Amino acid sequence: EPVDDVRATNPPSNPELLALLTKKLTESAFDAKALIRFITASRAYQLSSKTNETNVADTQNFSRALFRRLPAEALLDAVSGVTGVPEKFAGVPQGQRAVQLWDSQQQHYFLKLFGRPQRTTPCECERASGASIAQALHLMNAPGIQAKLSHQGGSAARWSAMSDDERMIEDVYLTCFSRFPDSAEKAVVQEYLASHTARRRQAVEDLVWSLMNSLEFVFNH
Numbered sequence: 001e002p003v004d005d006v007r008a009t010n011p012p013s014n015p016e017l018l019a020l021l022t023k024k025l026t027e028s029a030f031d032a033k034a035l036i037r038f039i040t041a042s043r044a045y046q047l048s049s050k051t052n053e054t055n056v057a058d059t060q061n062f063s064r065a066l067f068r069r070l071p072a073e074a075l076l077d078a079v080s081g082v083t084g085v086p087e088k089f090a091g092v093p094q095g096q097r098a099v100q101l102w103d104s105q106q107q108h109y110f111l112k113l114f115g116r117p118q119r120t121t122p123c124e125c126e127r128a129s130g131a132s133i134a135q136a137l138h139l140m141n142a143p144g145i146q147a148k149l150s151h152q153g154g155s156a157a158r159w160s161a162m163s164d165d166e167r168m169i170e171d172v173y174l175t176c177f178s179r180f181p182d183s184a185e186k187a188v189v190q191e192y193l194a195s196h197t198a199r200r201r202q203a204v205e206d207l208v209w210s211l212m213n214s215l216e217f218v219f220n221h
Helices: 015-027 032-040 072-083 107-113 133-141 143-149 155-160 167-177 184-195 199-213
Strands: none
Touching: 015 032, 032 199, 072 107, 072 143, 072 155, 072 199, 107 133, 133 143, 143 199, 155 167, 155 199, 167 184, 167 199, 184 199
């Protein structure tokens, strides 16, 4: 710790694990994708972020998954994906995703606010991964976010045109969270939609907005 501080006086906390990963990497002829598959298929990587009485205070021994905010580029792409409205970056073709940007000097307020590094040094510490009030307020109030939500060709417009509320709610949750809503969540949304029949489009936009501002959307967990 940190991950890029590789020196003899800063030994790994788990040398056996590091040796195993080294072995797997060399055996696969330095295939990075094979190494990633090996890591992500492990029990440790797939641990839940839910705590129990034995690991509630653990933040360094990997006994549970720790909440981690999505990187700036991934979060912006997630917002664009959920709303169905791609972001347009200066000097690059329409449809280019934030994670595909090669120019670290690209001027973009969202990416800067959420900690995209300038890549002036090789240090991992250059990327800001913490959460802030400014970030929360931006997701809640930014005109650009609202423009995506209310776009005539966006996801909210398509969802609001669906006549089957249950199917629509499931579609929204699958798009935002990659999971189906539970019975309590579905009941709350159905009640909200029923009380806003005259403003259905606005109600659907409110639903998507609320999910995009949740911890489940913003954080890996």
